[in-house]
Amino acid sequence: MFWVLLLLLAWAVAGTACTRLCLAAVRAAAVDTDAGQGHDLTLYEAAFLSGGPGRVADLTMVSMARQQRLLLAHTGWATVVDPRGRDEMERSVIGAIGPEGQSRIAPVRAAAAAADAVRGLADRLVSAGLAVPDGARTTVAAGVRQVRLAAVFVLAVGAVALLTPTTPAGGTDMPRGLVALWFALPLALTLSCLAIARVEVHPYSRWASPAGQRLLGTLARRAGGPGAVAGPGDDRTYLTSVAVLGLRAVDEPDLRAAFAHREE
Known part of the structure; x- marks a missing residue:
């Protein structure tokens, strides 16, 4: 029967995609849960674990x-x-600003985020078990995309099977409702895999490992504690908020206007 061949193909695609996602998620989470014990995050580290290289560049600027050593104009x-x-x-x-001492914020942010200093910070965090390796982040994201495509594929071949003529010459002698039920099984597998991935992987797979996420929570509760990058006059609580929450924590109108031009 033609629909049986389509069903086997749907199971093969769904099973392969879900298996790859599960293996990628296991590798991403395979870090020492006790990593980072006794480690006080610097604000640069907190920024990276919260938002990656771009967040580190934003925090630095x-x-x-705020120390009046860099002027960020509202014009960007x-x-x-x-x-x-x-x-x-x-x-x-x-x-990144260059020898002329002036540049648009967008290219400065991009260059600073790609600098050796940020790459070195990332490597140290990965070695400490606090950050997810770049390859693991990519693999998990690719795995999620593959499972989504598998779900669409199952729907497509299921529709083809249902549109197959029900006469013996058409290759099926089973009621359409039962055929749909058989295809619902691999579809349920892909959808449940996506749901589990969203709950179990999404909260920390982008940058911070589970141990890094735990330290971020501690830093947020203990704002202004050890590990600030501040110089004289810096508000450590404020910079902690910027590191953890990003630019939405910036409350100065001029600064907010300056960063509003960063994508231009």
């Missing part, structure tokens, strides 16, 4: 702007006031 331009960076992240931002 906001911190420098960054101007260096103090060319002496206090750490490698700040030096990356200053270097």
Whole structure:
């Protein structure tokens, strides 16, 4: 029967996609749950675990702007006031702005996020078991996409099977309702796999491992504690909010306007 061949094909596609996603999720979560014990996150580390390289660049520029060592105009331009960076992240931002001392924020952010300083930070966090390796993030995301495509494929071949003539010459002698029920099984497999992946993988698979997520929660509750990147006059609680929540935590109108131009 033709519909049986389609059913076997649907099971093969659904089973393969779900197996790949499960294996990728296991590899992404295969870190020491005790990792990071006694480790105090710096704000740069918290920014990376919360939002990746772009968040680190945003935090650095906001911190420098609050110290009045970098001017972020509401028109979307960054101007260096103090060319002496206090750490490698700040030096990356200053270097991205260039020798003229002025540049649009968008290319500065992109260059700073791709700098060696951020890559080194990421490597250290991965080695400490606090960040998810880049390959694992990519594999899980690809696995989710494959399962979604498998679900669509099952629906498509199921529709073809139902449209097959019910006469013996058409290759099926089974009621359409029962054929639909058989195809509902691989469809249920793919949908349940996606649901489980969203609950179990989505909260931490992008950047932070389970251990890193736990430390982020501790930092949020203990804002202003050890590990700040602040210099004199910095509001550690404020910078912690920017590191963990991103630019939506910025409350200065001029700064918000400056970053509103960053994608141009």
